[in-house]
Structure formats: C-alpha cells, structure tokens
Amino acid sequence: MNSLLPGDSSRLLIGGSLVAGGNGVFDNVNPATEEVIGTAADADAADMNAAIAAARTAFDETGWSRDHAFRVRCLEQLQAALKAHAEELREITIAEVGAPIMFTSGPQLEGPIEDLSFAARLAADYEWETELGVAAPMGISTHRVIRREAVGVVGAITPWNFPHQINFAKLGPALAAGNTIVLKPAPDTPWCAAALGSIITEETDIPPGVVNIVTSSDHGLGAQLSGDPRVDLISFTGSTGTGRAVMSSAASNLKKTFLELGGKSAFIVLDDADLATAVSYAGFSLCVHAGQGCALTTRLLVPRGRYDEAVEAVAATMSGIRPGDPTSPGTVCGPVISDRQRSRVLGYIDSARADGGRIVTGGGRPAEHERGFFVEPTVIADLDNSAKAAQEEIFGPVLVVLPYDGDDDAVRIANDSPYGLSGAVWGKDPERIRRITDGVRTGTLGVNGGMWYSADAPFGGYKQSGIGREMGAAGFEEYLETKLVATAQ
Numbered sequence: 001m002n003s004l005l006p007g008d009s010s011r012l013l014i015g016g017s018l019v020a021g022g023n024g025v026f027d028n029v030n031p032a033t034e035e036v037i038g039t040a041a042d043a044d045a046a047d048m049n050a051a052i053a054a055a056r057t058a059f060d061e062t063g064w065s066r067d068h069a070f071r072v073r074c075l076e077q078l079q080a081a082l083k084a085h086a087e088e089l090r091e092i093t094i095a096e097v098g099a100p101i102m103f104t105s106g107p108q109l110e111g112p113i114e115d116l117s118f119a120a121r122l123a124a125d126y127e128w129e130t131e132l133g134v135a136a137p138m139g140i141s142t143h144r145v146i147r148r149e150a151v152g153v154v155g156a157i158t159p160w161n162f163p164h165q166i167n168f169a170k171l172g173p174a175l176a177a178g179n180t181i182v183l184k185p186a187p188d189t190p191w192c193a194a195a196l197g198s199i200i201t202e203e204t205d206i207p208p209g210v211v212n213i214v215t216s217s218d219h220g221l222g223a224q225l226s227g228d229p230r231v232d233l234i235s236f237t238g239s240t241g242t243g244r245a246v247m248s249s250a251a252s253n254l255k256k257t258f259l260e261l262g263g264k265s266a267f268i269v270l271d272d273a274d275l276a277t278a279v280s281y282a283g284f285s286l287c288v289h290a291g292q293g294c295a296l297t298t299r300l301l302v303p304r305g306r307y308d309e310a311v312e313a314v315a316a317t318m319s320g321i322r323p324g325d326p327t328s329p330g331t332v333c334g335p336v337i338s339d340r341q342r343s344r345v346l347g348y349i350d351s352a353r354a355d356g357g358r359i360v361t362g363g364g365r366p367a368e369h370e371r372g373f374f375v376e377p378t379v380i381a382d383l384d385n386s387a388k389a390a391q392e393e394i395f396g397p398v399l400v401v402l403p404y405d406g407d408d409d410a411v412r413i414a415n416d417s418p419y420g421l422s423g424a425v426w427g428k429d430p431e432r433i434r435r436i437t438d439g440v441r442t443g444t445l446g447v448n449g450g451m452w453y454s455a456d457a458p459f460g461g462y463k464q465s466g467i468g469r470e471m472g473a474a475g476f477e478e479y480l481e482t483k484l485v486a487t488a489q
Helices: 047-060 068-084 086-097 110-125 163-177 190-203 222-225 239-255 277-289 304-319 339-354 407-415 430-439 472-477
Strands: 012-014 018-019 025-029 036-041 127-135 143-150 152-158 178-186 212-213 234-239 256-260 263-268 296-302 359-360 378-380 398-402 423-426 480-488
Touching: 012 047, 012 190, 018 239, 036 190, 047 152, 047 178, 047 212, 047 256, 068 086, 068 110, 068 163, 086 127, 086 163, 086 190, 110 163, 110 472, 127 163, 127 222, 152 163, 152 190, 152 222, 152 263, 152 359, 163 178, 163 190, 163 234, 163 472, 178 222, 190 212, 190 256, 222 234, 222 239, 222 339, 239 256, 263 277, 277 296, 277 378, 277 398, 277 423, 296 304, 304 378, 304 398, 339 378, 339 398, 407 430, 423 430
Parallel strands: 152 178, 152 234, 178 212, 234 256, 263 296, 263 423, 296 398, 378 398
Antiparallel strands: 012 018, 012 212, 025 036, 127 143, 143 480, 359 378
C-alpha cells in the first residue's frame, strides 16, 4: 500500500526534508476491513518543535510572504502534481478514509484539487493595497494606504472525515496569503497528508519550511501547536469540545483563531413541499460517507399532520441504502472511521431508546459485514428535541425525525440547538421560504436541494459551530492582517 504514495509514507515534512518520526511509526487501519494497511510516521514533541521553528524561519527570513507571483506559480505546480497523482491518491483515500469511490470524483478528492485554482487566482488578483487618499485627521494632512499582509505562521489542525478537502481548504488560502504552515492531520488519516508532503518536496518549488506536515498518533501535539507563541494563527476543524480546548490554549498568547466545529442541522419540510421527494433527499444525504459530515442535516422537521407519513417515507429510503465496500462503484454509505467512532454512534442510538425514541429502521451493525466499522442507516422517531440524540452531534448515519406545528415552531426547533452550522428548507412559496431562511440561525442553508458548497463561497457557523469562515474571499482573509500606513504631507 505504501508504494502508492509518491514518496515515503513513513516520513514527516519538516524544513523541506522528509524525516522519520521521533516516536517511530504507528499503524494505519482500513476502516472497511479492520486490517492494518501500513504505517505512518509518529512525530513527538521535538518534531513539532522543529516544524514550528522551520515555519517561523521561512516566514521571517525569506521573501515568501511578499512574492505574490511566486506563490501563484507554486500553487499551480501543486495543483498540477496532485492531478497527476490522482489515481494513487484515490486508492489511499478509499483505503484509509473508507470513502466510497464515487465521492472521490467529487468532495473527497478531485473537487478539492480543482478548488486550489481559486486560491491561486486570489493570490494573483487580490487588492493587497487600498488607497484611502489624503485627509486631515487632528489637523494633520496625511496620505493613507491600507496594506494587507500575511498573518505569519499558521498551525492547521484537521480531522479525518474529508481530509483532502479540509487540508487543501486551509493550505491553499494560507499559502496564497503568504503564510507558512504547520499541518497536523488526524491520526486516523495520516497518508493523505503524508502524500501531500512528498508531492510538495519532490514536485514543487515551495521553499523549505513554508509547508511542514506532522503526522502523529499523539493528539497532544495539536495542543503544543496551538499553545506555541511562535504560531500566529490556529486554523482548526473538528469537534466543538476539542475546539474549546484549542481556543483556550491559543488564548495564552492571544493568537488569531479560526474554528470550524460541529453541527446538528435541521432539514425543514414545509407543508406545501413534495414530502416524498424532500424526505428521500434528506435520508439519502445523511447516508453519504456514513453520515460523517459536520454540515449534514441530522434532524428532519416535518409538519405534525404528516409526521407518520414522513417517518415511513424516510425509513424506506434509508433502509434501502446498505453499508458497503467503499471500492464498489455503487456504495454510498461506507464504514465510519474507527471502532471507537462506531461505538460512539451506537451509544447515541442506545440513548435514544432510553429516552423513549423508536428505532424505525437500522439501529445496529449490519449483519452482512463481519468485519469493518459499519453502522446501519438509522431513523429515530418519537423523540423530543431536548433528547441527547437530538441535541448532540453523532457523526454517523442517524436521522432524528421531529414534528412541528407551523412555520414559527419549525424555526424555533431548528434554533433550539447549541449549533448553527447548516440547514435545509424545502417548499414552494418563496415568501415563506425567505421567512424561514431569515429566522434560522446558521451559516449556510440549502433551499430545495440548492448546494451552498463551492470554492468561492464562505463556509462556517453561528454559535458553537465555530468562529470565522473557510473558503471564498472571506476564508482567504482569515489568513491576513490589515496594516494602515499614514504619511504626513
């Protein structure tokens, strides 16, 4: 399996060199088979320290942050190299992420590679300086110009569910803006990042120290990265609980912090919608990649008068989607990432039973799979929105169906959550839909199947779903500082 990498999977990228991990290696497990498919470099605290030092030196002592044209060329080289290695990366992604092969032509691989073009265009076209003209504040004639500059050293901590998408969504804008970066990927998906390190070293002109990639079995290295005063910005995607810890650690030296966290998003079906189509879409969407997406709509809100019909219809959809081999072209729902995650998902289903919920379909491990971390697509009915399974992020193919009484009640239930990441509305009346979208407190909303995700569109959440925005111009500007230079005339 290691031979599929365009380099050595048992190496870190630090200061432009591929080096061994201080703690040796750790096993990489295929979640669909539970087999060890190889090893990844296991960094220690000294490795992380060296990576931070390399990034700091590259930012402080080279012209990387000021040479916009050079950065554009490097990003274009990186994108071309990733495209050239797409088939190798596809096999890695299926094997270590458990991502169904059909999604590697979209959000799991090829889509994120294409999105790097947007970062390169921003670096080429961005208005790095803005004239404010001459004014006389406090009676002093002064010429003023706003300059936008790189923040400095970025610490990027990424999860396992969509590793390429999230790694590139941080790496592309951070580099385009002129920063250097230390990437700490999740221990569950180290090869996606290790492959990136090999490609950068061997096939791009990105200078030593500009990108550093530190794989490790030790989650504590993320805390080291977020707490180090040499790091100017932390960009973190993951659970809300871990996000709080990252923010607390970063607060020790008041570094900028971007957090893209969890969600418990609501899919609202209005009473004038085609119910069968809407709930089928909701059920299918939640089975994609075994429900392992922070922005997936995991609460289905339907009019009370059509509740039983909706439950039956969505259960029919989800019961027809069986978890399967990610290498099969027809698989939509693969495994969850680990035994620990499977136990977590099944624990939430047990809590729903304890709270009086009815498991309409699914609810356990599929009998047809003796091995692999699979969970049946599950529909839970008859819960109150205050129940644990309706309030907390499960990160599995589990849908809670909730009734509502009128549009205002639907908005109330949707907002009755600590999260505010995404959501969906289905209906026919544009005015009603506008009132719903105005009322729901989330960072993104899809209407009648509209897709909010793209490279040029900002993504992020309200409330405990995060701070800041990723993607789009807004995401790029997270990696910039603003400087005003005022010259007396």
